[in-house]
Amino acid sequence: MVDQTFISEMKQLGALTDQDRQLLAEMKPALEKQATPIVEAFYVQLESFEPLKQLLHAEPGRVERLKGHLARWLVGLSAGVYEEDYLQERYRIGKRHVEVGLEPRYVIAAMAFCRGFASRQIVEAEYPADPQKEARMIALNRIMDLDLNIMLQSYDDHRLKQFLEVTGFSEALFETLMAGG
Numbered sequence: 104m105v106d107q108t109f110i111s112e113m114k115q116l117g118a119l120t121d122q123d124r125q126l127l128a129e130m131k132p133a134l135e136k137q138a139t140p141i142v143e144a145f146y147v148q149l150e151s152f153e154p155l156k157q158l159l160h161a162e163p164g165r166v167e168r169l170k171g172h173l174a175r176w177l178v179g180l181s182a183g184v185y186e187e188d189y190l191q192e193r194y195r196i197g198k199r200h201v202e203v204g205l206e207p208r209y210v211i212a213a214m215a216f217c218r219g220f221a222s223r224q225i226v227e228a229e230y231p232a233d234p235q236k237e238a239r240m241i242a243l244n245r246i247m248d249l250d251l252n253i254m255l256q257s258y259d260d261h262r263l264k265q266f267l268e269v270t271g272f273s274e275a276l277f278e279t280l281m282a283g284g
């Protein structure tokens with residue numbers, strides 16, 4: 104659940120420094136420039152997995168819609184401000200993936216794919232001789248880790264909610280069973 108405790112813990116866990124925030128904000132033009140090729144390659148990769156291909160084409164126009172969502176997400180990594188609104192949005196993205204029935208392992212693999220692209224097409228291609236090249240990659244990794252962490256927490260929360268609704272269990276009973284009591 105996104106409450107103040109969750110938000111402040113996520114901010115601590117994300118461990119973004121002022122330098123990370125500044126470098127990320129500075130990289131916005133590079134992210135905007137590279138968004139289209141990255142997004143195109145991202146969906147080519149997803150379509151090579153049959154179950155994902157089916158999900159992507161389950162509704163007419165979905166892939167095109169998703170390309171827009173992913174490009175906005177990518178450029179959004181350079182927001183520079185990573186406070187409540189940002190965290191809430193990432194949590195909502197996680198929930199959307201639970202709703203469409205996507206297993207979380209695909210999100211983890213997709214994030215790894217985005218990291219590879221960020222390294223090659225953003226840091227290496229756009230800042231080849233920059234003394235802060237490594238710091239830029241670290242900042243991108245930190246923000247992608249934070250995003251992934253929030254999305255996975257959202258998976259956990261929403262899947263538990265679905266389980267409680269289906270079984271009629273209370274959360275307290277579930278916790279007791281999990282604790283072996």
Ligand code: HEM
Nearest residue numbers: 149155158159168172173176196199203205209210213214
């Ligand atoms: C780094 C990993 C990923 C990111 C950042 C991401 C990002 C997003 C975003 C921003 C949305 C829109 C949420 C909304 O506004 O409601 C979305 C929806 C969706 N994503 Fe992902 N996604 C990721 C991985 C995947 C993967 C691996 C698949 C596999 C097919 C996938 C399939 C979908 C589907 C089917 C929707 C709903 C689209 C719709 O009904 O309009 N996503 N994703």
